[in-house]
Amino acid sequence: MAISSPKDITPPSLQEDGKLAGDKVAAFMMHGRDWDGSQDPSGWIMSEKLDGVRAFWNGSKLYSKNGKELPVPAEFTSTLPKDVFLDGEIWVGYDTLSKLTSILKKSVNMKNEPTRGLLWKDVRYCVFDSPMHPGNYQERHAHAAEAVSECGTNIHLIPIEFCSGLDHLQNKLDQIVELKGEGIMLYNPEATYSSGRNSNILKVKMHLEEDVTFLECNPNSYSFKCQQSNGIQCMVKCSSWDYTHPPPNGTSLTVRHNGYFKTSRKIKYPFLLRINQSNSII
Template sequence: MKENDTEISTLLMHGQVWNFQDPTGWYISEKLDGYRAFWDGSKLYSKNGTLFPIPLDFTHSFPSNICLDGELWAGYDVNNLNSIIRKTASKLESPQNLEELWKDVKFCVFDAPMHPGHYQERHQFASSSISGCNPNICMVPIEPCLGLDHLQSKLNEITKKQGEGIMLYSPSAKYTSGRTKNLLKVKAYIEEDVKFVK
């Protein structure tokens, strides 16, 4: 089994920080605070190309021969996921304990890197690809941004849940390796920060 794939680190798309430009028409999704993960169609890797130490049955229903970009996530306390990964990597846990540890972990998919389309097409393709899979793989919901007020409203919702922020996807851009202006990170700015640019 291949434990490292350095090509993954150069393949993945990474966002830039939002600089308060008009977000209207871009796609909004919640920025999850977990571990970036890449499904290559048979194995799940970290953003650095390291194979995740996960139970075999966690990915048994994942689609084969389809690449998916997403986040391993176990709720709004990332320390919980850190603990699960450490315990699994130690190889000291029984199968029963591993099943219990991983029952609330999900691979939350937000993109399909090898699909040639724009973001909505890639998201729809990924969603169709995981249809019928076990509930430990899911899609990160998206919606078109209607403007700064809408963006601020979504930030408020996420902040109340102790979330990290928002990702903005260009509606017309294709998947691009490396850091790109077509993917923007919006941290949970205070309300005055966003109102300032109106």
């Protein structure tokens, strides 16, 4: 199968300056909705949902879901195709999101390429889609597979398989959670790539996410004192880097948690996932 050039299938509205970059990337990217259990997964395509940072390759640079250019070393993307757009996640490993966010933040002002390359030695770009291909998900995934087949060892393709039903989905989710993974993505096998959040992609996760408001640092541990939307205060665990670089008071934070305590309605075991600032990388 020949690899199509982006210029052949890029929507005209994105071709005004010949580039898909920055805010245009953010507007173009497709995002899934949470699976609520009512959708029968039989016949849908499933793949592992990695606990990383979303990264869109436009043929020359990697961008986050916010349209920010990711501060990757030149060597990291040197083997990626220049004529194919890719969607994926940069990832270090299971249960290491805080390590990855620390790498990203340290890389922003790092000018020494060899030093930055060493910092990124364990990071991988894990591809799951070829957004500009006009086909359904299976066709786009096959297109992405061919595009990265001769890339460097830091570039990976996330495998896919058809889901046979709820038991298959639950067994797969249990395997991933056992590895301390995040969850599963379900894809409508017939849907094309469509910008924005839609129900042709469903996220199946064991963890929940919620936005809280930062109040202050906890002087006794690496955690932030925050306020939930219901007015209840909680302590949110964070990395040492985030603790020493706290956001301004009142900043919105997205945290991952394990549900709510029945009586207090306080979220269980919250951990900082990201800081929601306009200048945030991720």
